[in-house]
Amino acid sequence: MLGVGLIVLSIFYFMKEYSRTVANLADVPPQEKLVATELAKAYNENEMTAEKKYAGKIIEVTGVISSIYNEADTIVNVLLNIDDSLPKISCSMESSEIPAIKKYASHQSIIIKGYCTGYLLDVKMNRCVIIK
Amino acid sequence: MKYILLYIPFLILPFFSSGQLKLFTKTAVISFSSKSPLENIEARNKNVLSVWDVNTGRVEFSLLMREFEFKKALMQEHFNEDYVESDKYPKAFFKGVIDGGNTLSTEADGIYNVTINGTLTLHGVQRQISAPVTITIKNKTVSAKSEFTVALADFNIKIPAIVANNISKQIKVQVYIAEYKPLANR
Numbered sequence: 001m002l003g004v005g006l007i008v009l010s011i012f013y014f015m016k017e018y019s020r021t022v023a024n025l026a027d028v029p030p031q032e033k034l035v036a037t038e039l040a041k042a043y044n045e046n047e048m049t050a051e052k053k054y055a056g057k058i059i060e061v062t063g064v065i066s067s068i069y070n071e072a073d074t075i076v077n078v079l080l081n082i083d084d085s086l087p088k089i090s091c092s093m094e095s096s097e098i099p100a101i102k103k104y105a106s107h108q109s110i111i112i113k114g115y116c117t118g119y120l121l122d123v124k125m126n127r128c129v130i131i132k
Numbered sequence: 133m134k135y136i137l138l139y140i141p142f143l144i145l146p147f148f149s150s151g152q153l154k155l156f157t158k159t160a161v162i163s164f165s166s167k168s169p170l171e172n173i174e175a176r177n178k179n180v181l182s183v184w185d186v187n188t189g190r191v192e193f194s195l196l197m198r199e200f201e202f203k204k205a206l207m208q209e210h211f212n213e214d215y216v217e218s219d220k221y222p223k224a225f226f227k228g229v230i231d232g233g234n235t236l237s238t239e240a241d242g243i244y245n246v247t248i249n250g251t252l253t254l255h256g257v258q259r260q261i262s263a264p265v266t267i268t269i270k271n272k273t274v275s276a277k278s279e280f281t282v283a284l285a286d287f288n289i290k291i292p293a294i295v296a297n298n299i300s301k302q303i304k305v306q307v308y309i310a311e312y313k314p315l316a317n318r
């Protein structure tokens with residue numbers, strides 16, 4: 001009887017895990033909190049070291065908006081850091097955040113949480129949500 | 133690498149000389165799909181970097197593997213951790229040349245079906261590939277799309293036996309660029 005129960009539980013766990021969708025980051029606590037210039041400096045100084053520390057992690061970044069790129073309301077990227085001597089932080093916004101991000105403009109402060117994916121001309125964050 | 137080097141896009145494309153028309157996008161979309169009797173898998177990366185030197189027909193793509201988004205979390209985790217090993221190989225690249233690309237003009241509206249040949253670097257493995265590309269030019273707006281297949285085995289991507297029947301050995305790749313813009317306007 002116990003064996004059958006364990007098998008049923010295992011199947012239930014497997015099915016739940018298998019069908020688990022990618023979480024909205026609004027519901028996930030950040031693994032790191034820092035300001036955008038700090039993240040940019042880390043990648044600027046040593047990409048390999050920064051990659052080990054931040055890539056693949058959920059990060060909450062406080063920064064100043066440099067610009068907002070909107071491609072037909074399908075791809076919306078917020079660029080943080082107005083200091084041109086540093087890389088930008090490119091935050092690819094979750095589609096549910098697009099109406100809210102339209103209320104922001106260049107030079108405004110913002111706090112964004114996202115999944116750090118690495119460095120490709122900019123420091124990249126994906127699935128981003130607005131915290132404040 | 134110091135940022136100043138990366139901030140000058142010409143330095144990532146040393147074969148370009150000044151005065152040539154170069155088109156650029158940071159939002160090319162690359163998606164891939166696997167169809168098998170047990171399940172279909174799809175993922176999309178909408179932040180792919182691409183530069184096209186119209187005068188020479190040379191095209192480059194760069195992307196971060198972690199930017200591929202899946203619907204199911206478990207698939208995304210296995211993709212990054214076990215299959216493409218994103219920690220070890222965080223980026224993929226393509227460098228190629230459009231056949232007859234040096235004769236294309238962005239001034240002439242039309243739909244051009246061409247072929248691109250080049251080297252795809254994925255999972256630390258380089259392979260020559262060839263793919264059909266449709267380039268559309270309308271009112272000086274340049275868009276492009278392509279579709280081709282890659283074999284997982286060619287890139288040393290190993291799928292565990294327990295899920296081997298869930299994942300196709302041939303993966304369909306689709307590329308879409310809504311608009312290439314002049315490099316200076318990036």
